[in-house]
Amino acid sequence: MAAEPGTENERTTGAATGGADGVDWLELAESVLEAYEKMEIPLRRYGLLVLAPAAMLFAFSVVGLVVLPFGLVVRLPLVLLGTVLFGAALVYPKLLVEQERIALERQINLIVTHMTVLSQTNIDRVEVFRTLAQEEEYGALAEEMGRIVQLVDAWNQSLDEACQRRARQVPSKPLSDFLDRMAYSLNAGQELGDFLLGEQEAMTQAYVTVYEGTLDNLEVMKDLYLSMILSMVFALVNAVVLPMLTGVDAATTVAAVLVVFVLVQAGFYYVIRTMSPYDPVWYQAGDHRTRDDWLLLGTVAGAGVLAALLLLGGAVMWFLGGSLGRFAADLPLPLKAAIPVTPLVIPGIVVRRMEEDIKDVDEEFPTFIRALGSSESAKQATTTAVLETLREKDFGELSSHIEGLYTRLSMRLDTGHSWYLFAAESRSYLVQKFSEMYNLGRQMGGEPKLLGELISRNMNEVLQLREQRRQATVTLIGVIYGITAAASFTMFIGLEVTVELAEISSEMNLDATGFGAQLLYAGVYDVPAIEYLLTLIVLFNAALSSLMIRQVDGGHKANAYFHFVLLLWLGALLGVATRSVAGALL
Known part of the structure; x- marks a missing residue:
């Protein structure tokens, strides 16, 4: 019986990585049925509240494929939406089991x-x-x-x-x-202590295997994400261009593909959020605010105020008219979306610099804690006495925090609270966890040298895994920025080509002759509305992509602001430049 969870886990891993024999759908179905048995909610209630509505929605979408008076570009996304929702309802219990497994393995x-x-x-x-x-x-x-x-x-x-x-x-x-x-x-x-000491290497290797397996799965998801987004971009271009030939309302088709595009990206964000290893960089102290916390809070608030002022200033310029009003009104729509959110890049830059300091602290902490434990054992001295010597050594960014810890302990402040402030000021999640372990072990009579070596060895393993995660994040960032550039270029050049075709049709006055009426349907285009929808796609892409990057990176939430602004500006500038160059050439 004890091996059964392992069998289930191996099935999941095989399905995720796509083994040589492919997915065994029978085993997958069996694992889903087992997940239904483990649900806390009764099966009958789940069927009535979730499965039945999802099945009805799927049935309505299939019927709509046949009877709705819209074009195929609109009806197919509706069927796809119904299929996705029904499939999600079917496998949701399996996802719950997977979430529990991931929650147990992540720490x-x-x-x-x-x-x-x-x-x-x-x-x-x-x-x-x-x-x-x-x-x-x-x-x-x-x-x-x-x-x-x-x-x-x-x-x-x-x-x-x-x-x-x-x-x-x-x-x-x-x-x-x-x-x-x-x-x-x-x-x-x-003895429990002897068993656990012997298990350190085995459990560390098990954690490394799980962590690296998660990173491998993220690589698979990155390739799948690239394929799906390119498919969505192809669908968007068709939604822009095909109404010229079919006569279907172009804004409706673009809006339908927009909904599917956002749902696909939201689904990938959810999957990446579920699959990403839980390894936060920051430690957020609940009841203590450091100077850096106040700096970051003030920066975020200031960026929000600046963004609001830019938005309000643009509205006032447009309302008052004049040369400034004409300038604001004549700005391309993508730039109107990008300019107000630009100040959000400031807290993103501040957070990135802070995270570099946290990285330096993490790299120095294993050396410090090992030296502290060895010195305490060798000298048979207190932590305060040993810190008096260690604080004179160079531990990089950690040195100032060691000085603060020594000052508090030498003033005979509470030991636990002194270590708590040491971790809070370092802002590092790993430093907080491992320093808490060391202090607790010392207070309960543990051997300092053993504790220091144990903590140092385990933290070094985590730092090595973080380096692999950093490399995976850099790869994902490159893919996302590349997709954003390609998508923006493709969408807006499709729009400009369509606009030029409509103008050619109007200049040639084909409709008046009765010949062109069946060839080009220029009247189905509302260009400002389509440009607005394409700008929304650029905006949603920047928001969801920045959240994906932040989730894989494991950094502070404000880190997403940095990539959100850059991705939005990249999409907006490419869109404007593409329309300008294509318009000049065509």
């Missing part, structure tokens, strides 16, 4: 390291699980630790029996194997 390295640190102290082994169950940051893993404690406390099971029982039920293979090995070792009489 497994941190919780095992935390567990190992606690096991080296003087507390009872059940208290180790109880302490971890209270760590809300671990999310699903903390809940799993809580279930094990509940089995021990409420059902009077031994710790090894509780671990073995949960190993059969968790959907994550690495966690299932870990709990199974722990149950066997504890039942054989091995």
